Amino acid sequence: xxxxxxxxxxxxxxxxxxxNIVADMPNKPLPPLHPATRQPIGPEALAAVFPxxxxxxxxxxxxxxxxxxxxxxxYFTYRPSPVFRASNLEKAxxxxxxxxxxxxxxxxxxxxxxxxxxxxxxxxxxxGVRRITTETGAGQWGSAMSFACNHFGLELLVFMVxxxxxxxxxxxxxxxxxxxKVVPSPSTMTVAGRKILETFPDSPGSLGIAISEAMEIAxxxxxxxxxxxxxxxxxxxxxTIIGQEALLQMEKAGDYPDVVIGCFGGGSNxxxxxxxxxxxxxxxxxxxxxxxxxxxxxxxLTKGKFMYDFGDSAGMTPxxxxxxxxxxxxxxxxxxxxxxxxxxxxxxxQLLKDGLIEARAKMQxxxxxxxxxxxxTEGILPAPESTYAIAGALDxxxxxxxxxVSKTILFNLSGHGHFDISAYxxxxxxxxxxxxxxxxxxxxxxxxxxxxx
Numbered sequence: 001x002x003x004x005x006x007x008x009x010x011x012x013x014x015x016x017x018x019x020n021i022v023a024d025m026p027n028k029p030l031p032p033l034h035p036a037t038r039q040p041i042g043p044e045a046l047a048a049v050f051p052x053x054x055x056x057x058x059x060x061x062x063x064x065x066x067x068x069x070x071x072x073x074x075y076f077t078y079r080p081s082p083v084f085r086a087s088n089l090e091k092a093x094x095x096x097x098x099x100x101x102x103x104x105x106x107x108x109x110x111x112x113x114x115x116x117x118x119x120x121x122x123x124x125x126x127x128g129v130r131r132i133t134t135e136t137g138a139g140q141w142g143s144a145m146s147f148a149c150n151h152f153g154l155e156l157l158v159f160m161v162x163x164x165x166x167x168x169x170x171x172x173x174x175x176x177x178x179x180x181k182v183v184p185s186p187s188t189m190t191v192a193g194r195k196i197l198e199t200f201p202d203s204p205g206s207l208g209i210a211i212s213e214a215m216e217i218a219x220x221x222x223x224x225x226x227x228x229x230x231x232x233x234x235x236x237x238x239x240t241i242i243g244q245e246a247l248l249q250m251e252k253a254g255d256y257p258d259v260v261i262g263c264f265g266g267g268s269n270x271x272x273x274x275x276x277x278x279x280x281x282x283x284x285x286x287x288x289x290x291x292x293x294x295x296x297x298x299x300x301l302t303k304g305k306f307m308y309d310f311g312d313s314a315g316m317t318p319x320x321x322x323x324x325x326x327x328x329x330x331x332x333x334x335x336x337x338x339x340x341x342x343x344x345x346x347x348x349x350q351l352l353k354d355g356l357i358e359a360r361a362k363m364q365x366x367x368x369x370x371x372x373x374x375x376x377t378e379g380i381l382p383a384p385e386s387t388y389a390i391a392g393a394l395d396x397x398x399x400x401x402x403x404x405v406s407k408t409i410l411f412n413l414s415g416h417g418h419f420d421i422s423a424y425x426x427x428x429x430x431x432x433x434x435x436x437x438x439x440x441x442x443x444x445x446x447x448x449x450x451x452x453x
C-alpha cells in the first residue's frame with residue numbers, strides 16, 4: 001500500500017517545492033518598519049508571535065523552498081486539485097472564449113486556506129508550540145487551521161469577525177468539531193477588543209480587530225504563537241502550489257491562459273494561482289494578464305493609498321508597505337467576509353504599483369448573479385468570495401466576444417459556498433444591498449489614522 005502511495009505521489013501533478021516570487025520581482029518589496037522607530041526590522045522582531053522557520057520564509061529571497069514530507073503527505077489527501085473547463089458556462093454565455101477554473105473547494109475546509117494552514121501548523125509543532133491563536137473573517141481560514149492544528153496536536157483559539165460569526169453559525173460549529181475554541185470579535189477577552197466595545201458596543205468587527213486580539217493573546221504566552229491566513233509572504237508562498245499545478249494541468253490540456261483571475265481579500269488565493277504564471281511572464285516572456293477582483297465596498301487596490309500601515313487595528317504589527325484603506329477602516333457587512341480587509345499583501349501591493357498585475361472592483365449583487373449562473377451551469381455553489389472571480393471571468397469573456405476574439409480564461413474557484421446558503425437566500429429575496437466606497441470616503445478613512453513618527 002505504501003509503495004502504491006509513493007507511485008501515486010510520483011505521478012501526481014503536485015509540486016515538491018513552493019515558489020517564491022521575490023526571487024524574480026524586478027523591484028523587491030520595501031522592508032517592514034518598527035512602529036516606533038520607523039527603522040527596518042529584522043527577523044528577531046517577529047519571533048514573539050511566529051515560529052522561526054516561518055520567519056525565515058517570510059524574509060526569504062530563495063526561488064524555491066522544499067515542501068516537508070509531512071506537509072506533502074497531508075496535501076496528498078486532496079491535492080492535486082482539479083482544473084475543469086467550464087463548458088456549460090461557456091454555452092450559457094454563448095462565448096467563443098474558453099473558460100477554465102481551478103477548484104480549491106474539495107478539501108476538509110472547503111477552500112484554498114488548507115494549503116497554508118497545514119504548513120503553518122506543522123512548523124509550529126516542530127518548534128514546540130502548544131497553542132495557536134488566529135483570526136477568521138468568513139470562517140474558511142478558521143476551519144482550515146482548526147483541522148490542521150488538531151491533526152498536529154495543537155490547541156487553537158479563533159477570533160471570528162462578529163458579523164460573520166452571526167451570519168455563519170455552520171462555520172463556527174465546524175471549527176468546534178475540529179476541536180477549536182471560537183470567540184466573536186471584538187470580544188472582552190483582550191484589551192484591544194474591550195477598547196473597541198467601549199467606543200462601539202455594536203461593532204460588527206473587522207479582520208484588523210480580530211488580528212489585534214489574536215496577536216495580543218499570543219504575545220502574552222511563550223508557548224503560544226499567532227497564525228495569519230493571508231497577506232504575509234510565507235502565506236502566499238504556501239499557496240503557490242495552486243498555480244504550479246495549474247501550469248502543468250493547462251499544459252496537459254494543450255492550452256495556456258491569456259488571463260488568470262482571482263478574488264482579493266489580502267492576496268493569498270489570487271497570488272497562489274497568479275504568481276507562477278507571473279514568473280512565466282518575467283522569465284519566459286509570456287504575456288498572460290493577471291487580474292484580481294475586489295469588493296467595491298472594500299477597494300484598497302483600486303482606490304486605496306500605497307503607504308506604510310499596520311496590518312491590524314490596534315497597531316501591534318510592524319508597519320508594512322501596502323495599498324490600504326487605513327487600519328481603522330470598518331467595511332460594510334457584505335457576505336464575502338474573507339474580502340473585508342483594509343490592506344493588501346506587501347508582494348501584491350508592490351506588483352500592482354509596478355503595473356505587473358491588474359485590479360478591478362465589483363458590487364456584490366453582480367457577483368452573486370455570476371455565482372448563481374455558475375452553480376446552475378457547472379454544479380458547484382461558489383463561496384461569496386469566489387463569485388468575484390467568476391464575475392471577472394464573465395467580464396473577460398463578454399469583452400472578448402465584443403472584440404471578436406477568443407481568449408483562454410483561467411480563474412481560481414477558491415472555495416464552495418455550502419456554509420453561505422443564507423447569503424444566497426438574501427440574494428433571491430432581493431435583500432442583498434450594493435455598496436460602493438467613494439474616493440472621498442477612502443481619503444477620509446486614510447486621513448483619520450495616526451501613524452507613529
